[in-house]
Amino acid sequence: MSLLSWNCRALGNPKTVQVLVDMVHAKRPNILFLAETFAGTNKLHSVRTKMGYSGLFCVNNDGHxxxxxxxxxxxxxxxxxxxxxxxxxAIICLSPDDSEWRFTGYYGVPKRHRRQESWSLLRQLSSRCSLPWVVMGDFNDIMHLNEKRGGNPQPVRLIRGFCEAVEESGLKDFAFEGYQYTWERCKGSPNWVEAKLDRILISDSWGDLFSNARASSITTPKSDHMSLHLQILPPPMPSPRIRHRFENLWLRDAHCWEIMIESWSKSHGQNRPLWKSNLDLG
Known part of the structure; x- marks a missing residue:
């Protein structure tokens, strides 16, 4: 079971669609969240068929x-x-015997002067349901100064505002493996900027429910964003108990018998001799 989130930056380009199809075939996510598709319902249904998904819910684009x-x-x-x-x-259930949990695909408001709207949305969503909760997507925010390289430093007020919204929503950052700067602009130029805009947030109860979950970033061409892949792994199987059995054949070897006498004396003391009456030494 896995989930994948990607700001694909328009599915109108056939090459972008092929990148997405290849990634889905490689990672096989059960749930896929896409942001900035710039595609209508008909286009998304066509892409859904190519990737082999049965369900689709889309929010049609409005301008840009x-x-x-x-x-x-x-x-x-x-x-x-x-x-x-x-x-x-959405509320997710993997099978009739599994617990329900909550998934939110998230796309933060890009404009700085409207970030409060994103933070308010996160708080509002947190009050609507108490199920274990995971949020994935492009937040257009960072949580630490070192999550951005190049360009002007992120204003501290924006970092503080986002972190407060996350904490007040009962969420915490979920670490992922791989390259951490998930978005870039003007790569290879003096104006190159990178930032960790895409991330995964979870509630404590979701972390307890899926304690073996792990995540990683994936380099994806045809977009300025990397994708995030979250795997929900089954709990480890308990190791089989190894039973140590005594073999009567060992008693036919004089050296083995000496080892047994010595071991018994060390563990039970000299005053408690090993019972021999029913042993056939041959």
Whole structure:
């Protein structure tokens, strides 16, 4: 079981669609969240068919923002709870015998003067449901100064505002392996900027439910964003108990018998001799 999130920066380009199809075939995510698809419902249904998904929910693009899509595999129960230009919220159940949990695909408001809207949305979503919760997507925010390289430093007020919203929403950052700067601009030039805009947030209860989960970033061409892949691994199988059996054949070897006498004396003391009456030494 796995989830994949990517700000694909427009699916109108056939090469971008092929990158997405190849990535899905390689990682096989049960749930796929896409931001900035710039694609209508008909286009997304065509892409869904190519990737082999049975479910699709999309928020149509409005100008140059808000085009989101959530896709899922057959056998995965997805119940959409709410949506907007900046999120899709759903309750997930992997099978009838599994616990329900909550997934939110998130796309933060890009404009700095409107970041408060993103933080308010996160707080509002946190109050709507108490199920174990995971949030993935492009937040357009960072949590630490060192999560951005190049360009002007991120204003401290924006970092503080985002961190407070995350904490007040009962969420925490979920670390992922791989390259940490998930977005870039003007690569290879003096104006090159990188930042960790894409991330995964989880509640404590989600972390407890999926304690073996792990995540990684994936380099993806045709977009200025990397994708994030979150794997939900099954709990480790308990090691089989090894039973040590005594073999009567050992008693036919005088050296083995001496070892047994010595070991018994060390563990039980000299005053408690090894019982011999029923032993056939041959």
């Amino acid at each position: 923002s808000g085009s989101l899509a959530l896709l899922w595999k057959d056998g995965t129960s997805v119940s959409i709870q709410s949506y907007s230009k900046h999120h899709i919220d």
